[in-house]
Amino acid sequence: MEQNRYSERKKSHSMGREKRRFVGGMEDLSKLYDKECDRKGNAIYIHIPFCSKICTFCSMRRELSPCNPEYADMIIRHIDKISETPFVKTCDIDAVYFGGGTPTSMEKKDLVRILEKLKSSFLLAPDCEITMETTLSELSPEKLKILMESGLNRLSAGIQTFSTRVRELLGRVGDGNFAVERMKEYIDTGLSDISMDIIYNYPGQTLEELQYDIGIMKTLDIAGFSLYSLISMENSLLSALHPEDMNINDDMERERLLFDTIAGEMRRDGYEFLEITKMVKPGRDSYRYIKARNTGKYTIPLGAGAGGEIMGGAVMNPIDIDQYGEFTHNPMKKMVPVMKDEYNKINKAVSSLQLLKVNPGDFPPDSVSDMEKLFKDLICEGYFNKEGNDYHLTDKGIFYGNNISMDLWNYFTGKEDSEKTQR
Ligand code: SF4
The missing domain is CATH 3.80.30.20 (tm_1862 like domain)
Structure with a gap:
C-alpha cells in the first residue's frame, strides 16, 4: 500500500x-x-x-x-x-x-x-x-x-x-x-x-x-x-x-x-x-x-479582472466591465499593496514547484534546514527525487503538487491545517 x-x-x-x-x-x-x-x-x-x-x-x-x-x-x-x-x-x-x-x-x-x-x-x-x-x-x-x-x-x-x-x-x-x-x-x-x-x-x-x-x-x-x-x-x-x-x-x-x-x-x-x-x-x-x-517576472495586467505585478506592487484591475472602462481613463491612479521582500522570496521558491522542482536554498535562510528535512521526508514517501541541489517532483509529487505548495505556505504563515506540513 x-x-x-x-x-x-x-x-x-x-x-x-x-x-x-x-x-x-x-x-x-x-x-x-x-x-x-x-x-x-x-x-x-x-x-x-x-x-x-x-x-x-x-x-x-x-x-x-x-x-x-x-x-x-x-x-x-x-x-x-x-x-x-x-x-x-x-x-x-x-x-x-x-x-x-x-x-x-x-x-x-x-x-x-x-x-x-x-x-x-x-x-x-x-x-x-x-x-x-x-x-x-x-x-x-x-x-x-x-x-x-x-x-x-x-x-x-x-x-x-x-x-x-x-x-x-x-x-x-x-x-x-x-x-x-x-x-x-x-x-x-x-x-x-x-x-x-x-x-x-x-x-x-x-x-x-x-x-x-x-x-x-x-x-x-x-x-x-x-x-x-x-x-x-x-x-x-x-x-x-x-x-x-x-x-x-x-x-x-x-x-x-x-x-x-x-x-x-x-x-x-x-x-x-x-x-x-x-x-x-x-x-x-x-x-x-x-x-x-512562476519565476518571479513582472506581469502587466490588461482587461477587467486581470491581475499582475508591477515593480513589487500587486495590481488587480476592476472586475466589473463598466468600472474597468472608467478605470482605463486613468489606470495608474490607484493605490496597490506592495509585498514584503520576504514574500517575494518565498513566493518565487514555492512557485518553482509548479515547474516541477524546488531548491531548499531558495527559501529564507532561517527555514532552509526545515525545508531540507521536509523534502527528505517527501523523498522517502515518493513525492520527490533529488538531483544535485534540486528536488524534482515524481508523478506522485506532480499529482499532489498543489498540496505540497499549500504545505509550504502553511509553514510560512503558521496556518493550522489538517494537512499541515510536518515540521
Ligand atoms: S464558460 Fe468557462 S470553460 Fe466554458 S468557454 Fe467560458 S470560460 Fe471556458
Missing part, C-alpha cells in the same frame, strides 16, 4: 487571505510605473471575460454575453495611458497571454487592433510568445490565419474531450467529430504551437473514454496539453444536474488511476511534464508565459 500523507487532493495553491500578512505597505501605482524595470523576460496578461455559452463545469471569471463592442477600445486606451512610462519603456516582454472567458469571442478586427497595439507599444522580444485561449466554436481557421498574420504564434484550445456524450454533459459546443475536424483545420494553418486542455475525472468517466481522448491527442500530434481533474463546484450547473455524482473528488484512487494513465500513455508518445498541469513535446511548446508567472 502506497504511503500517502494527503487525504484529499488540492486543485489550486492559492493563498487567499493569508497573503495579506505579507503586505509591506501601499504604494501609488503611478510611482511604480515611473521606475525603470529591473527584471528581464516579463509578461502581459489580457483578460477577455466573455463567453457565448456557459459550460456546466465552469468556475472562471466570465460573463455570458457577446463580447462588449467597446471592450477593445478600453484595452487600447489602457495601453495608451501606460505606454510612455519609464516602466513600460524599459520592460522587455517574452510572453503575452490572452485568457478568459473566451478571448476569441472578440471580433477579429478588434483582436488585430489589440495585437498591433501591443507590438507598437511594448518591448516585445522578436520571438515573443503570443498565446490566445479559444473554444473551437469561436475560432474559425480563417480567423486564426488573420490573427497569425498579426503575431499570434501559440493557441490554447479548450477542448476538454472528444467524446460527444461528455461534450454534451459539459455543455461544450459541437460534437466529438466537430472537435477533431476543427483541430485538424487549426493544424493545417501551419501553426506549430497548438496546445489543448483535456479534462478527466468527470461523472461516469470510463477508462475507455479516457483512452479514446488519449488516442485522438496522439493522432493529432499536438505540441502540448493541459490536464485538469474536474473540480466539482458546489454552485456549478453540473453539480445541480448531477448531484449524485458530485462525490467524484472523494475517490482519489480513481483520480490517480486516470492521471497515471494519461501521464504514462502520453510519456510513451514523447510528451514530458513542463508544469504540474501541463505535458509537452520537448522543443515544440515552451509555454513561456507560465514560466514567467
Whole structure:
C-alpha cells in the first residue's frame, strides 16, 4: 500500500487571505510605473471575460454575453495611458497571454487592433510568445490565419474531450467529430504551437473514454496539453444536474488511476511534464508565459479582472466591465499593496514547484534546514527525487503538487491545517 500523507487532493495553491500578512505597505501605482524595470523576460496578461455559452463545469471569471463592442477600445486606451512610462519603456516582454472567458469571442478586427497595439507599444522580444485561449466554436481557421498574420504564434484550445456524450454533459459546443475536424483545420494553418486542455475525472468517466481522448491527442500530434481533474463546484450547473455524482473528488484512487494513465500513455508518445498541469513535446511548446508567472517576472495586467505585478506592487484591475472602462481613463491612479521582500522570496521558491522542482536554498535562510528535512521526508514517501541541489517532483509529487505548495505556505504563515506540513 502506497504511503500517502494527503487525504484529499488540492486543485489550486492559492493563498487567499493569508497573503495579506505579507503586505509591506501601499504604494501609488503611478510611482511604480515611473521606475525603470529591473527584471528581464516579463509578461502581459489580457483578460477577455466573455463567453457565448456557459459550460456546466465552469468556475472562471466570465460573463455570458457577446463580447462588449467597446471592450477593445478600453484595452487600447489602457495601453495608451501606460505606454510612455519609464516602466513600460524599459520592460522587455517574452510572453503575452490572452485568457478568459473566451478571448476569441472578440471580433477579429478588434483582436488585430489589440495585437498591433501591443507590438507598437511594448518591448516585445522578436520571438515573443503570443498565446490566445479559444473554444473551437469561436475560432474559425480563417480567423486564426488573420490573427497569425498579426503575431499570434501559440493557441490554447479548450477542448476538454472528444467524446460527444461528455461534450454534451459539459455543455461544450459541437460534437466529438466537430472537435477533431476543427483541430485538424487549426493544424493545417501551419501553426506549430497548438496546445489543448483535456479534462478527466468527470461523472461516469470510463477508462475507455479516457483512452479514446488519449488516442485522438496522439493522432493529432499536438505540441502540448493541459490536464485538469474536474473540480466539482458546489454552485456549478453540473453539480445541480448531477448531484449524485458530485462525490467524484472523494475517490482519489480513481483520480490517480486516470492521471497515471494519461501521464504514462502520453510519456510513451514523447510528451514530458513542463508544469504540474501541463505535458509537452520537448522543443515544440515552451509555454513561456507560465514560466514567467512562476519565476518571479513582472506581469502587466490588461482587461477587467486581470491581475499582475508591477515593480513589487500587486495590481488587480476592476472586475466589473463598466468600472474597468472608467478605470482605463486613468489606470495608474490607484493605490496597490506592495509585498514584503520576504514574500517575494518565498513566493518565487514555492512557485518553482509548479515547474516541477524546488531548491531548499531558495527559501529564507532561517527555514532552509526545515525545508531540507521536509523534502527528505517527501523523498522517502515518493513525492520527490533529488538531483544535485534540486528536488524534482515524481508523478506522485506532480499529482499532489498543489498540496505540497499549500504545505509550504502553511509553514510560512503558521496556518493550522489538517494537512499541515510536518515540521
Ligand atoms: S468557454 Fe471556458 S470560460 Fe467560458 S464558460 Fe466554458 S470553460 Fe468557462
